[in-house]
Amino acid sequence: MAAVVLHPRDLAGCEHRLALDHSHPGLMRSRSDTPEAQRRKEAAEHHRAAVREMVRGLHSDQPPGTVVIVDARADHATRVAQTLAACADEAAWIWNATLPIDRDRGRRGHAELLIRDGAGYLPVIVVNHRVSYPAKPHRNDTVPNGGSALTSPVWAWVPAPDPSRNGRNHRRDQLRLAQLTTMLLDLDLATSTDPAQLRAGAIGLDADCIVVYEMATLLEDYAEVFTRREAIAGQHVATTPRRIGECRSCPWWTRCGPELEARRDVSLVVGGHQSSVLTEAGITSIDQLAHYRGDPPPEWPSNARFEDTVVNAIAWLTGTPLVRRLPEPAVVRADVEVDVDMESYGELGAYLWGTLLTDRTDASRPVRYRAFVTWEPLPTRDEARSFAEFWGWLSAEREATRAAGKTFAAYCYSQQAENRWLLGSAKRFAGEPGIPAVSEVEAFIASDEWVDIYEAVSTNFICPNGKGLKKIAPVAGFTWRDAEASGEASMDWYREAVGHGGAVTDLAQRQRLFEYNEDDVRATKVLREWIDTRAKDEVPHEDQVLGFRHRD
Incomplete structure (x- = not known):
């Protein structure tokens, strides 16, 4: 039996946060949401409710049972029972589908939608961000060019290439869809046992289509991620804090921040990827970076000026809030x-x-x-x-x-x-x-x-x-x-x-x-x-x- 159970949100983001969350479960349960997190949840719920009513309305002329709405107010066991009953009845669309917790394999999850395709179901998630954007047209041409998205209309599952759109790759979305697809496979509810035939979808902020994902490659990536994350959550792989963008809203920052400052960690003055490159090159502290005189590390990103990171390190040590690039700063002025x-x-x-x-x-x-x-x-x-x-x-x-x-x-x-x-x-x-x-x-x-x-x-x-x-x-x-x-x-x-x-x-x-x-x-x-x-x-x-x- 798996020692831990991972939710899809555990699959992306800070590994150290995952380790702390699972090593201090009591603290996590007792923490209330920040106002910002509460606003995000409310906005997402508002969006999901609008999509739910749209789906219900689009199928209002269909026979009873075409769309099944699982009761979101019910407890987890009831939601699971309602979902499995709807699957057994071969409902075409199942909203708020909740899958059984798989404690043996360490997985849990729910999908805003399960759509029946053939003899099985595929997951569709509803997210409060954009999952596609218009493909850019040729110059002097109104016909979009280069669209790479596979989409389906929101009223039926009929995936087709969409030349008017490009997809946006959201790793969290893709890992969530991969976990849900894997759980459907384990329940013998998926549309196929052949990974090459498996698809999933996402409805984004615009809610004007379903962006479709081919799952074969995503499932391979997911398997590697899940194995590592499971080991981290089970305390079998050691992690250490590193400052990344996620830290701004992380409840563990009050613990990690002082630890990073105490060791003058280089991640305090550079971005997440850059700090990884520096660490691999043996530059782990702000002091080392501030006194560095050599060439940039071999893997340093070409779009980032290495001298800026050295300046940032020196500024951190000396308390300098701003540094001039130019001898004479300039800005556009007007009458x-x-x-x-x-x-x-x-x-x-x-x-x-x-x-x-x-x-x-x-x-x-x-x-x-x-x-x-x-x-x-x-x-x-x-x-x-x-x-x-x-x-x-x-x-x-x-x-x-x-x-x-x-x-x-x-x-x-x-x-x-x-x-x-x-x-x-x-x-x-x-x-x-x-x-x-x-x-x-x-x-x-x-x-x-x-x-x-x-x-x-x-x-x-x-x-x-x-x-x-x-x-x-x-x-x-x-x-x-x-x-x-x-x-x-x-x-x-x-x-x-x-x-x-x-x-x-x-x-x-x-x-x-x-x-x-x-x-x-x-x-x-x-x-x-x-x-x-x-x-x-x-x-x-x-x-x-x-x-x-x-x-x-």
């Missing part, structure tokens, strides 16, 4: 400058567009914060109104500035989020009053008048403590009014501001969100002006920092 910051609530929409206009040619014109907002709980069509008002105001300022013979620039910090909601809003609300054409938004995003200060920071500086606005702007002297200000906290404030999910509406939180958003745009302005003026005198150049190595 009329507008800072922009957007606030969204998960995947439900963008409820606030904040702006700060500065006319550098007219000192009498006040630097004024303007917010375009909807306080109707997302999702809401009123989001179209607030976005249209924002876009109309921004476009009018651009046109007036040009007409006056002045230059114009709009700024944001890390435009990925803003671009997503600019384009997404234009697409979702197309045809409504004031909503721009997608081509108009695309032209703006591609223009020189849309400037990302995050990119300017990356070009001008090495950032030992990260490149987030709340890491960099304080170096330029900016302070947020709210000591709790963060993207994570703003999610909680929004819930209370609109009474989301049945919460009591707290109007004071709306003012808090306005101030948080205003501080974000003011921070971008302060940072830009600092880069253009004082940074060259206040931030050491990398040559000065690398001189640390000559103190030996």
Whole structure:
């Protein structure tokens, strides 16, 4: 009998966390979710519920028993019994399918859907992220090219090549599907015993198709992963902490962080893959890296500048928050400058567009914060109104500035989020009053008048403590009014501001969100002006920092 039982979530991510989770099961059971984790769970549940109702509706004209909904409120044993009964009755679609825990083989799992195909079932999971994206067309050609995804419509299992899409490889999803497929094989419920014939699927955030996976290769990878993870969970393979992105939200960080700092572990100053390469090359401590003078290790990634890691190590030892790459830092400036910051609530929409206009040619014109907002709980069509008002105001300022013979620039910090909601809003609300054409938004995003200060920071500086606005702007002297200000906290404030999910509406939180958003745009302005003026005198150049190595 297997000593441990692995859930699919145990198959990816930090190995040391897996070891700690299984060596201290009591601590894990007693821990409550962080607010961020709770929000993710609620968003995922909201998405799954929407897909469940879509599946139910698509088959509402089918005979009874075509779609079986396993009762999510029932205990585990009841859910298993309902799932196996539905399989025995050859139901075509089984929602919330829960498979028996296999203690002999050490596996457990459930699938949002089991779909009958031939004489057996295949698993389909429903996830709250995108599992495919549009294939890029040829230049001057509207027909997508190079799509590599295999997809099926959401109303029937008919997989076919989809030239309009490329799949997105999410390792966690694939390992989960592999475990579920293996469990179906062990239960003699799979569609085939031939791995080459096995398929599985995922319905992503857009919920407009099922992305189909051929399982043969994935099952081979899964078998290796499962064997190692089982040994780690059973305490047969020793692990050691290493800082990776996952650490930011890990409950074990309060234990691992001090341990890493005590041994001055190199992973504290470089990314996960880079720290593995350095460790394999015998560079395990920050001190070793800070004094390193040789060539980069042979496996060092070509897209990463090795000197930056040495600078990061020296900065960690010397407490240097920022290092200049260039003799003279530079950033795009204009006569009329507008800072922009957007606030969204998960995947439900963008409820606030904040702006700060500065006319550098007219000192009498006040630097004024303007917010375009909807306080109707997302999702809401009123989001179209607030976005249209924002876009109309921004476009009018651009046109007036040009007409006056002045230059114009709009700024944001890390435009990925803003671009997503600019384009997404234009697409979702197309045809409504004031909503721009997608081509108009695309032209703006591609223009020189849309400037990302995050990119300017990356070009001008090495950032030992990260490149987030709340890491960099304080170096330029900016302070947020709210000591709790963060993207994570703003999610909680929004819930209370609109009474989301049945919460009591707290109007004071709306003012808090306005101030948080205003501080974000003011921070971008302060940072830009600092880069253009004082940074060259206040931030050491990398040559000065690398001189640390000559103190030996």
